[in-house]
Amino acid sequence: MQMTLRWYGSKYDTVTLKQIRQIPGVTGVISTLYGTAPGEAWELEDILALKKEIEDAGLQLAGIESVNIHDAIKVGTPDRERYIDNYITTLERLGQADIHMVCYNFMPVFDWTRTELARMRPDGSTVLAYTQEAVDALDPEKMFESIAGDTNGTVMPGWEPERMARIKDLFAMYKDVDDEKLFANLQYFLERIMPTCDKYDINMAIHPDDPAWSVFGLPRIIINKANILRMTQMVDNPHNGVTFCSGSYGTNLENDLPDMIRSLKGRIHFAHVRNLKFNSPTDFEESAHLSSDGTFDMYEIMRALYDIGFTGPIRPDHGRMIWDEVAMPGYGLYDRALGATYLNGLWEAIEKQHRK
Numbered sequence: 001m002q003m004t005l006r007w008y009g010s011k012y013d014t015v016t017l018k019q020i021r022q023i024p025g026v027t028g029v030i031s032t033l034y035g036t037a038p039g040e041a042w043e044l045e046d047i048l049a050l051k052k053e054i055e056d057a058g059l060q061l062a063g064i065e066s067v068n069i070h071d072a073i074k075v076g077t078p079d080r081e082r083y084i085d086n087y088i089t090t091l092e093r094l095g096q097a098d099i100h101m102v103c104y105n106f107m108p109v110f111d112w113t114r115t116e117l118a119r120m121r122p123d124g125s126t127v128l129a130y131t132q133e134a135v136d137a138l139d140p141e142k143m144f145e146s147i148a149g150d151t152n153g154t155v156m157p158g159w160e161p162e163r164m165a166r167i168k169d170l171f172a173m174y175k176d177v178d179d180e181k182l183f184a185n186l187q188y189f190l191e192r193i194m195p196t197c198d199k200y201d202i203n204m205a206i207h208p209d210d211p212a213w214s215v216f217g218l219p220r221i222i223i224n225k226a227n228i229l230r231m232t233q234m235v236d237n238p239h240n241g242v243t244f245c246s247g248s249y250g251t252n253l254e255n256d257l258p259d260m261i262r263s264l265k266g267r268i269h270f271a272h273v274r275n276l277k278f279n280s281p282t283d284f285e286e287s288a289h290l291s292s293d294g295t296f297d298m299y300e301i302m303r304a305l306y307d308i309g310f311t312g313p314i315r316p317d318h319g320r321m322i323w324d325e326v327a328m329p330g331y332g333l334y335d336r337a338l339g340a341t342y343l344n345g346l347w348e349a350i351e352k353q354h355r356k
């Protein structure tokens with residue numbers, strides 16, 4: 001595996017490439033072209049400029065998170081053809097720039113959903129948190145307003161104000177889309193892009209829906225073992241793979257994370273590893289990465305990745321806000337650096353145990 005950190009680009013991120021490079025064991029970043037809209041074809045020169053900036057700082061651009069999918073593709077409207085063509089152009093240019101891993105998601109309307117971006121913990125750190133009760137009581141149109149005050153002045157990916165302004169229209173677009181329709185539209189999209197992925201050796205890595213169930217009545221399909229196996233089998237090509245995000249699949253306590261990892265051997269192209277602490281089955285918070293701070297056994301998660309021979313990029317996912325840092329919720333420097341170091345420590349121990 002290759003340890004990486006997500007980086008939002010010099011225009012948007014509070015964390016610098018120099019700081020990332022100083023985290024022991026972190027050799028790459030995962031980034032994207034911020035400022036592009038879903039459905040646009042990316043320019044090769046913009047991709048090369050991003051790559052050069054990262055390489056000049058002594059790091060590798062280990063993959064893209066995300067090339068977002070236009071709603072027309074998820075809904076399956078006739079104009080999806082144009083947006084799939086643009087997606088293919090973007091993939092070709094990424095391939096020409098020698099980039100081989102693309103993370104994306106297939107969630108309708110909202111990307112991830114949390115109900116608090118700064119829940120205070122007893123040690124004074126703040127974390128992202130979720131309670132089903134709060135979602136049930138909320139009008140989806142108010143969702144954005146309710147979190148906007150906690151973003152530390154940053155723009156949260158998937159929660160761009162322009163997008164949230166269209167929320168009523170977005171809900172209307174999805175009114176006839178159920179799980180089966182969403183699966184069919186995903187299959188259609190994947191079948192169209194696979195020849196390009198084969199040609200340029202691009203690993204597509206679908207990110208799970210977060211939380212891993214339907215919110216506000218919208219369909220959600222990338223949520224459990226049965227569905228993710230269905231997804232990998234319906235387009236049975238190794239380039240059709242997944243981002244294994246422990247914090248997203250882990251929102252449903254019925255998901256056995258190490259077992260899911262083992263069942264996806266050869267198909268995990270990217271890993272997001274973080275812990276969650278459940279206060280009740282419908283209330284969780286994004287704790288520190290350490291097993292003892294949360295509900296998951298992080299050793300077992302890392303061991304499963306090791307056992308299936310995982311070689312792709314991995315990143316500590318969201319971290320807590322600690323040491324008075326002011327940054328995008330979940331994406332500060334300090335706690336993600338601690339997470340990377342901890343995960344590297346687990347990996348070293350597992351590797352050495354196996355060599356014996």
Ligand code: CS2
Nearest residue numbers: 066103104105111112207272
């Ligand atoms: C999530 C998502 O993993 C994460 O950090 O917050 O925003 C994720 O990046 C996207 O769903 C992937 O397309």
Ligand code: MN
Nearest residue numbers: 245248272317
């Ligand atoms: Mn994730």
